[in-house]
Amino acid sequence: MVDLPKSPKDRKAALNAALNGVIRTAPPKASTAGAALWLKITLAQGLLNTAAASFWNAPEMPRFFPSFLVELYSIVRCSVPLMERALERAEQLAPDDELARVTAGYLRLHIEEERHHDEWLLDDLVAAGMDREAVRRNPPSANAARLVGAQYCWIEHAHPAAIFGYLGIIEGNPPLPQHIEEIRRQTGHPSDVFRSMHLHAVHDVDHLAALKATIVALPLTEANERLIATSAFATLHALVRILEDIASAGEYDSHLADAV
Amino acid sequence: MSDEQAKLKKLEDAGILEKRQFAAEELALVAKISDEEIEVLVKLRKRLGAPAADKHHIRPNIFV
Numbered sequence: 001m002v003d004l005p006k007s008p009k010d011r012k013a014a015l016n017a018a019l020n021g022v023i024r025t026a027p028p029k030a031s032t033a034g035a036a037l038w039l040k041i042t043l044a045q046g047l048l049n050t051a052a053a054s055f056w057n058a059p060e061m062p063r064f065f066p067s068f069l070v071e072l073y074s075i076v077r078c079s080v081p082l083m084e085r086a087l088e089r090a091e092q093l094a095p096d097d098e099l100a101r102v103t104a105g106y107l108r109l110h111i112e113e114e115r116h117h118d119e120w121l122l123d124d125l126v127a128a129g130m131d132r133e134a135v136r137r138n139p140p141s142a143n144a145a146r147l148v149g150a151q152y153c154w155i156e157h158a159h160p161a162a163i164f165g166y167l168g169i170i171e172g173n174p175p176l177p178q179h180i181e182e183i184r185r186q187t188g189h190p191s192d193v194f195r196s197m198h199l200h201a202v203h204d205v206d207h208l209a210a211l212k213a214t215i216v217a218l219p220l221t222e223a224n225e226r227l228i229a230t231s232a233f234a235t236l237h238a239l240v241r242i243l244e245d246i247a248s249a250g251e252y253d254s255h256l257a258d259a260v
Numbered sequence: 261m262s263d264e265q266a267k268l269k270k271l272e273d274a275g276i277l278e279k280r281q282f283a284a285e286e287l288a289l290v291a292k293i294s295d296e297e298i299e300v301l302v303k304l305r306k307r308l309g310a311p312a313a314d315k316h317h318i319r320p321n322i323f324v
Contacts (some may be wrong), residue, residue: 035285036292043276043293043301050308226294233300240308 030216033225038216040229041168044236048169055243056179062187067246069125073135074144077118082148082163083111089160098219103161106214110167113207120196127192143245147238151231158227164215165231169239171211174204264291267298274302275310
């Protein structure tokens with residue numbers, strides 16, 4: 001396990017060490033393939049913003065907000081185990097595969113950055129009046145399984161670097177404090193419900209910068225670049241569907257009923 | 261019209277890319293986006309509708 005220092009300067013040093021020189025103080029020049037991949041991810045993020053704007057501006061948003069939190073937990077609880085599997089596969093391939101080495105270096109650090117976020121979110125769900133154990137017992141939704149399961153498929157049967165597509169979309173738009181405050185006001189929930197969101201608003205900006213620096217410098221073949229872009233677009237589709245399904249259900253789905 | 265210009269126009273017309281938000285070297289990379297990938301983006305844009313104006317602070321908030 002990598003212990004992450006608190007200060008940004010020390011965190012950067014830890015990042016450099018964990019990546020074993022992949023990202024140095026003067027980062028390696030972006031490859032054309034890496035920069036093109038980041039452009040695709042950026043365009044996909046723009047579409048996700050449109051879906052998100054519809055979601056957050058819906059008049060019924062306060063009613064379906066608890067479902068959003070439960071679905072978010074569904075995804076977050078899967079993410080560290082997913083990255084751990086990608087890391088295992090990357091380490092297996094690393095001796096003969098530079099892309100796998102870079103992937104492993106990035107994941108080694110990022111897994112520790114994301115560890116226990118599911119527990120933070122559970123605390124917020126409890127603050128929103130939900131039962132911790134009932135939420136924990138609730139299996140991940142079909143939509144969460146579609147989102148995360150696709151990554152397992154590519155990790156096992158293609159290349160673990162596919163996960164960069166997932167991370168590029170999912171980490172691509174950290175929440176902003178201004179928006180979190182708007183949601184708090186509209187939903188009427190106490191501020192304790194939004195602790196996890198606020199922590200992400202603070203930390204995910206750094207995460208995104210590190211992720212971008214890594215992706216643009218990835219040693220990519222054309223096939224690998226296409227794979228990661230496909231992973232990003234599939235992640236986008238899955239997230240749009242999640243937002244649409246939560247909004248159209250309006251209230252808790254029956255499978256969530258015992259979680260509240 | 262070059263391949264790059266044609267792809268750029270398609271993305272702009274569909275409301276997926278705004279030139280002013282990208283540097284020239286980034287725009288040059290549009291040629292690297294395959295026709296199939298552009299189709300995926302255009303289809304999704306059609307399904308989602310136009311981007312909301314003045315809502316730049318709205319973020320997906322699906323984070324891990």
